[in-house]
Amino acid sequence: MQPACPVCGLDFSNSDTGDAGAVLLIMGLGAVIVIMAFWVEFHFSPPLWVHAVLWPIVTIPLAILIMRPMKAALVGAQFRRRPHEMGL
Ligand SMILES: [Zn+2]
Numbered sequence: 001m002q003p004a005c006p007v008c009g010l011d012f013s014n015s016d017t018g019d020a021g022a023v024l025l026i027m028g029l030g031a032v033i034v035i036m037a038f039w040v041e042f043h044f045s046p047p048l049w050v051h052a053v054l055w056p057i058v059t060i061p062l063a064i065l066i067m068r069p070m071k072a073a074l075v076g077a078q079f080r081r082r083p084h085e086m087g088l
Contacts, residue, residue, distance in 0.1 A: 011086070021067060021074050029062060029066065033058065
């Protein structure tokens with residue numbers, strides 16, 4: 001993470017979102033992927049190896065893509081709801 005916002009200069013050193021981004025991502029994306037896996041299984045009944053190949057290809061890039069916006073949203077939520085924790 002950058003030390004400060006390049007636009008407004010907000011110091012990120014006091015921002016602590018912990019593992020919330022990863023936890024929310026695991027639960028949210030995990031649920032979506034499981035639902036999609038069931039849908040593919042019931043509609044196409046592919047062999048098991050298709051699932052083993054398909055879902056990592058879908059899941060890993062999505063997790064990497066979503067992690068930064070998720071973290072940014074949590075920093076934004078902390079800025080909006082608990083600015084005193086960020087020294088403001
Ligand atoms: Zn900013």
